[in-house]
Amino acid sequence: MEVLTDKEIKSFLETAPLYTWAEFKKPHVTRSSLWIEAIDSFCEKCGMVRPFHDMRSRGGGTGMAVKALSTGTSYFEFTCVTCRKERHEYLIEQTVGDKTIKIQKYGQLPRKHLERDRTLQKFFSDDSENYEKAIVCLSHGYGIAAFAYLRRIVENNTIKLIDLVLNDVQCSEPNSKMIELLSELRKESPMSDKIKIANEALPEYLKPDGLNPLGRLYQVLSEGVHSLSDEECLNRANIVKECLKYLISELSSRKKNRRQFKSMIGSL
Numbered sequence: 001m002e003v004l005t006d007k008e009i010k011s012f013l014e015t016a017p018l019y020t021w022a023e024f025k026k027p028h029v030t031r032s033s034l035w036i037e038a039i040d041s042f043c044e045k046c047g048m049v050r051p052f053h054d055m056r057s058r059g060g061g062t063g064m065a066v067k068a069l070s071t072g073t074s075y076f077e078f079t080c081v082t083c084r085k086e087r088h089e090y091l092i093e094q095t096v097g098d099k100t101i102k103i104q105k106y107g108q109l110p111r112k113h114l115e116r117d118r119t120l121q122k123f124f125s126d127d128s129e130n131y132e133k134a135i136v137c138l139s140h141g142y143g144i145a146a147f148a149y150l151r152r153i154v155e156n157n158t159i160k161l162i163d164l165v166l167n168d169v170q171c172s173e174p175n176s177k178m179i180e181l182l183s184e185l186r187k188e189s190p191m192s193d194k195i196k197i198a199n200e201a202l203p204e205y206l207k208p209d210g211l212n213p214l215g216r217l218y219q220v221l222s223e224g225v226h227s228l229s230d231e232e233c234l235n236r237a238n239i240v241k242e243c244l245k246y247l248i249s250e251l252s253s254r255k256k257n258r259r260q261f262k263s264m265i266g267s268l
């Protein structure tokens with residue numbers, strides 16, 4: 001369990017879905033409130049992620065005794081530092097125990113938009129219904145369901161995904177042994193073999209800091225989730241989503257760049 005710090009509160013406000021509890025160890029230094037100065041959030045007016053600060057003037061508490069945080073509710077208000085117009089508000093309920101502090105969001109303004117990634121939407125267009133459901137489940141923190149939908153989507157689209165990688169490697173490294181490995185991955189074989197092959201079948205340029213998103217994807221999908229908690233499933237569902245997002249967006253933009261380059265040079 002993590003200790004409750006400003007960093008944890010920031011990340012909780014930014015990403016936690018409504019009505020899901022998170023539990024933290026009590027910090028060593030007693031907090032008087034959950035207050036933090038700033039978060040990062042998407043500003044609709046600016047059209048991008050911006051820092052949001054609490055710009056309310058803080059009343060000087062001279063002479064007032066500092067009370068320790070107690071069970072109850074907290075209100076947060078942050079304003080975009082760039083446009084100074086958009087405001088994000090959060091309502092938090094906290095339960096303070098002997099050793100831990102539990103918090104949940106019970107209100108959020110504006111309503112959180114579902115994260116829609118156009119590249120992924122396009123890639124999974126044959127499976128759009130499952131993709132939509134996966135996104136809804138992720139945004140509500142329904143981990144078990146999100147994981148099940150994502151697994152189904154990946155199963156239905158594995159060949160398409162491998163072919164996208166294969167096509168890229170054929171263009172970039174036509175003599176690579178990875179071409180053979182990727183063709184191997186297209187065939188029916190036990191999951192344990194697939195993980196091993198996937199871990200060697202990705203070129204360096206698709207492995208940020210040596211992290212192999214294809215291998216990670218197979219790994220996470222192969223592990224059974226029947227005994228895992230909703231929270232652990234949510235964590236795995238997010239790993240699957242991030243691996244897919246990285247691979248597909250990276251490969252799609254490489255493909256687009258190649259096409260543009262070829263058509264430019266061809267016309268000169």
Ligand SMILES: [Zn+2]
Nearest residue numbers: 043046080083
């Ligand atoms: Zn703004």
